[in-house]
Amino acid sequence: GAVVSQHPSRVICKSGTSVKIECRSLDFQATTMFWYRQFPKQSLMLMATSNEGSKATYEQGVEKDKFLINHASLTLSTLTVTSAHPEDSSFYICSARDMRGRGDTQYFGPGTRLTVL
Amino acid sequence: GQQLNQSPQSMFIQEGEDVSMNCTSSSIFNTWLWYKQDPGEGPVLLIALYKAGELTSNGRLTAQFGITRKDSFLNISASIPSDVGIYFCAGLDQTGANNLFFGTGTRLTVIP
8 A cells, every 4th residue: 555644643733823734655756645624523625736846726715825735845745724723723634646556546644633722 | 526425424233244335426437435534543545446347345345336437335244343433435536636525424333
């Protein structure tokens, strides 16, 4: 399989601060990574598509100035939640696109639990 | 975005029983993926299906890619307590953005 890591796994911050979450593909290169958020007992909601070397593509309703995405290398994408507020508290999960096998697959990181006080 | 219809929403079964869940869509997908998510963790890929009609097994799990390319099912045979979790189907849209569209999830509880 393929391994995707996320760091940190859990973060608690004060309202108004910025938080950076890292997503790494450990054993393969990923030109495309995705960022999702998940509320309790709900499915995953795609926030944005992160492309290596170019600007991210944001889903409708997701503020690009609030959720900054940088995909500077083939194994690392970062999501920065700027000026976080309590309503940004959620479970953030990244995935990396793997094209090596029979077809197109996405492998997910373990997620980051963000709590904004 | 688009969401797939997944059923049942939840299941309570006895250990040893077989489980079946399915996913339907109004759109055609070229790839169907099945994931399992444990509490506080990211989804883990169980089975990937790339061809209409394909039937693929992974241990006690079997999944099929529907002929119409609008549905898929996942079967778990002889369930065990560690099968507990939420199972998501996902269809991959390869027409443009290569986005994954998720089902609503099936919450499985296995009673020892």
